[in-house]
Amino acid sequence: MTRLERQSSARTRILIVEDDCGFAELMASILEEGGFSCCCASSGKEALIWLVAQSPKLVILDYSLPDMTGASLIERMRELGGNTPFIVVTGKDDASLAVEMMKTGACDYLLKDTSFLDRLLAVVVRALQEVETRERLDRAKHSLRLSEARLARAQKIARLGSWEWDVRAGEIYWSDELYRIFGFTPGEPKRISKEWIYSLIHPADLPAFKQQLLTSVKTLQSFNMIYHTTSRSGGELVVNIQGEVERGEDGRAWLISGTVLDITARIKAESEIHHLINYDTLTGLPNRSLLHDRLRQAIAQAAQDRHMVWVLCLDLDRFKGVNDTLGHRSGDKLLQEVARRLAACVRESDTLARLGGDEFVVVLDGVVSEKGASIVAKKILTLIAEPIPIDDHELYTTASIGIAAYPMDGEDGHTLLKHADLAMYKAKELDRNNFHFFSHDMNIKVMERMMLENSMRKALERDEFFLVYQPQVDARSGRITGVEALLRWNHPDMGLLTPDRFIYLAEETGFIVPLGEWVLMTACRQNRAWQKLGFPPLRVAVNLSGKQFGQHRLDEMISAILLETGLEPEWLELEITESAIMRNADQNIAILRSLKEKGISLAIDDFGTGYSSLSYLKHFPITRLKIDKTFVQDITTNPDDAAIAEIIIAMAQTLKLNVIAEGVETRAQMEFLSTHTCFEMQGYLFSRPLTTDKFVYLLRDGISY
Numbered sequence: 276m277t278r279l280e281r282q283s284s285a286r287t288r289i290l291i292v293e294d295d296c297g298f299a300e301l302m303a304s305i306l307e308e309g310g311f312s313c314c315c316a317s318s319g320k321e322a323l324i325w326l327v328a329q330s331p332k333l334v335i336l337d338y339s340l341p342d343m344t345g346a347s348l349i350e351r352m353r354e355l356g357g358n359t360p361f362i363v364v365t366g367k368d369d370a371s372l373a374v375e376m377m378k379t380g381a382c383d384y385l386l387k388d389t390s391f392l393d394r395l396l397a398v399v400v401r402a403l404q405e406v407e408t409r410e411r412l413d414r415a416k417h418s419l420r421l422s423e424a425r426l427a428r429a430q431k432i433a434r435l436g437s438w439e440w441d442v443r444a445g446e447i448y449w450s451d452e453l454y455r456i457f458g459f460t461p462g463e464p465k466r467i468s469k470e471w472i473y474s475l476i477h478p479a480d481l482p483a484f485k486q487q488l489l490t491s492v493k494t495l496q497s498f499n500m501i502y503h504t505t506s507r508s509g510g511e512l513v514v515n516i517q518g519e520v521e522r523g524e525d526g527r528a529w530l531i532s533g534t535v536l537d538i539t540a541r542i543k544a545e546s547e548i549h550h551l552i553n554y555d556t557l558t559g560l561p562n563r564s565l566l567h568d569r570l571r572q573a574i575a576q577a578a579q580d581r582h583m584v585w586v587l588c589l590d591l592d593r594f595k596g597v598n599d600t601l602g603h604r605s606g607d608k609l610l611q612e613v614a615r616r617l618a619a620c621v622r623e624s625d626t627l628a629r630l631g632g633d634e635f636v637v638v639l640d641g642v643v644s645e646k647g648a649s650i651v652a653k654k655i656l657t658l659i660a661e662p663i664p665i666d667d668h669e670l671y672t673t674a675s676i677g678i679a680a681y682p683m684d685g686e687d688g689h690t691l692l693k694h695a696d697l698a699m700y701k702a703k704e705l706d707r708n709n710f711h712f713f714s715h716d717m718n719i720k721v722m723e724r725m726m727l728e729n730s731m732r733k734a735l736e737r738d739e740f741f742l743v744y745q746p747q748v749d750a751r752s753g754r755i756t757g758v759e760a761l762l763r764w765n766h767p768d769m770g771l772l773t774p775d776r777f778i779y780l781a782e783e784t785g786f787i788v789p790l791g792e793w794v795l796m797t798a799c800r801q802n803r804a805w806q807k808l809g810f811p812p813l814r815v816a817v818n819l820s821g822k823q824f825g826q827h828r829l830d831e832m833i834s835a836i837l838l839e840t841g842l843e844p845e846w847l848e849l850e851i852t853e854s855a856i857m858r859n860a861d862q863n864i865a866i867l868r869s870l871k872e873k874g875i876s877l878a879i880d881d882f883g884t885g886y887s888s889l890s891y892l893k894h895f896p897i898t899r900l901k902i903d904k905t906f907v908q909d910i911t912t913n914p915d916d917a918a919i920a921e922i923i924i925a926m927a928q929t930l931k932l933n934v935i936a937e938g939v940e941t942r943a944q945m946e947f948l949s950t951h952t953c954f955e956m957q958g959y960l961f962s963r964p965l966t967t968d969k970f971v972y973l974l975r976d977g978i979s980y
């Protein structure tokens with residue numbers, strides 16, 4: 276048979292499978308006139324080749340082929356994985372064959388009778404229309420299935436189920452994910468009843484749940500509630516149920532539908548976070564932050580009801596000794612036992628908190644007199660003094676308690692705690708294992724000092740110190756040449772403290788040594804961190820107290836810090852006051868030389884305030900003089916200050932030292948200093964001391980003044 280191929284790519288291609296070549300041509304010409312493109316195959320085998328090569332839209336096949344029947348060709352077509360629609364043509368008028376062919380999926384069945392050629396085009400057009408409709412439907416079904424699968428996946432990930440309740444028919448539908456949330460297999464049970472749902476709701480939440488459904492049905496209002504429920508395995512679930520009500524034509528609720536979101540994990544995480552923020556991990560008691568909240572509430576309530584709030588601050592006597600001799604684990608066990616005993620002494624409505632270390636606070640609610648507070652304090656002292664078995668030891672400990680009351684001793688939580696703390700130091704001073712009430716005639720200055728001294732030691736462990744950084748600037752260009760690290764203390768009860776409030780105390784008690792070491796380490800590490808961020812290297816100036824000078828092996832400590840932080844010595848400057856240097860001048864020269872040899876630069880702070888002798892200064896390996904801010908302050912108005920500043924600048928030039936002025940607040944001061952060739956400056960005009968995160972913006976954006 277000659278192969279006919281009349282096709283155009285834009286037309287719908289039809290494959291004619293017919294062993295009678297002339298008849299095939301006739302069919303093809305009719306269809307081509309109707310706008311189709313045709314190809315013909317004279318055998319089943321040839322038809323299969325065409326099918327693979329041309330992917331026709333429709334096959335018209337003669338049932339009787341030389342090499343196979345129409346039925347086997349259809350079977351082979353299916354085996355090839357194709358789903359091409361087909362019309363069967365036959366010369367036999369056989370009804371059962373027609374039925375059989377339609378069952379195999381034929382679009383139509385045509386008898387080669389006299390009207391065959393007249394009907395052919397219409398039959399083909401109709402078949403193709405049906406095919407197109409079917410394909411469109413298949414595509415729609417497919418995309419629906421896809422989006423359903425996507426939704427189911429999203430619901431599964433989000434642990435979101437959906438539900439519908441046909442109010443009138445009493446039928447309830449659950450999505451598969453909703454079954455899974457409650458631990459059931461989708462569809463089991465098949466019929467969902469209200470009673471069955473009620474059995475899943477926690478009994479405490481059930482009345483509210485029922486009430487909510489009733490209200491929604493009555494008022495047609497949507498709802499959004501959180502309930503505690505039980506899963507199939509008996510585990511507790513927290514779910515967020517939302518519902519929308521649809522009204523029927525009679526205006527009454529007919530369908531309520533909504534979602535159920537499993538928020539168990541979220542609620543658990545929230546409660547863990549809340550616990551971590553508000554509770555002490557060792558004893559499980561409220562911490563300082565929650566204590567302040569509770570105190571605020573207690574005071575507000577007391578103000579309203581005109582009653583008193585008693586604050587008891589308790590500190591164990593010689594607790595440090597336990598930690599040092601028996602170790603921290605025993606110390607921890609002791610604290611846990613003390614917490615248990617304290618809890619036994621107070622009521623549910625009272626607040627018992629641990630502030631850290633061995634400090635506890637009790638807030639008594641509803642105690643009307645000093646006598647009542649004394650009774651509680653005595654009870655606490657007695658119970659704590661009982662032996663505490665820890666591991667193989669019996670520990671004996673006592674406590675000191677200070678008591679302050681609202682409103683007499685303070686009107687806010689901070690003041691009350693501070694005063695109770697002062698009273699506690701008084702108790703310790705008089706005799707340990709004692710309690711003492713705060714009184715205004717207590718020597719507050721002395722007590723405050725004691726309290727500061729004590730809390731300072733704990734502050735380092737509790738991370739209450741931090742550094743702020745103030746830039747040093749070349750006033751000609753605005754370039755940042757260095758930065759001074761300045762210490763701050765975030766005191767839990769007294770707020771933010773600047774060094775003038777506590778450095779003297781640190782120096783007097785020797786605490787300046789560990790504190791100064793921490794400052795050096797932190798400043799060097801920070802400076803290196805800025806370098807690592809890619810900023811040009813800067814000199815960091817760190818204040819060194821006179822006491823640190825006397826410290827054994829100061830230079831070794833500094834070298835170790837530089838090594839650990841990776842900061843090159845040239846980027847560290849030590850600021851030492853004039854008086855500190857002069858105090859032990861000969862010995863200090865040796866220390867300073869050794870530091871200078873390492874490459875560290877040295878600046879004399881507050882220059883001009885002491886009595887530096889020029890002849891002496893020559894011997895000090897100094898890099899920079901810092902003009903004290905007290906001269907800068909009135910430099911433009913006070914001729915004496917102006918003269919001193921000028922002399923310092925001249926002196927620095929003679930000694931070939933750099934000079935920097937601190938406390939520059941105005942442009943006039945800046946201009947005066949620049950005119951007298953002191954270009955390096957530090958002060959509020961350029962920037963206040965900034966925390967690390969703010970200072971980095973200054974490094975990035977530069978300084979404007």
Ligand SMILES: Nc1nc2c(ncn2[C@@H]2O[C@@H]3COP(=O)(O)O[C@H]4[C@@H](O)[C@H](n5cnc6c(=O)[nH]c(N)nc65)O[C@@H]4COP(=O)(O)O[C@H]3[C@H]2O)c(=O)[nH]1
Pocket residue numbers: 745760761762773774775778791794818819820850880881904937938939940957958959960964
């Ligand atoms: N009125 C005014 N003040 C300005 C201006 N610019 C800066 N200041 C303040 O002047 C002080 C400069 O530091 P200092 O003379 O080394 O004086 C420091 C220093 O001697 C000492 N200090 C600070 N940090 C440390 C430290 O880590 N260790 C030791 N030993 N002493 C420190 O405490 C002193 C006070 O420090 P701060 O209170 O931070 O006060 C800083 C700074 O905040 C300005 O334009 N106007």
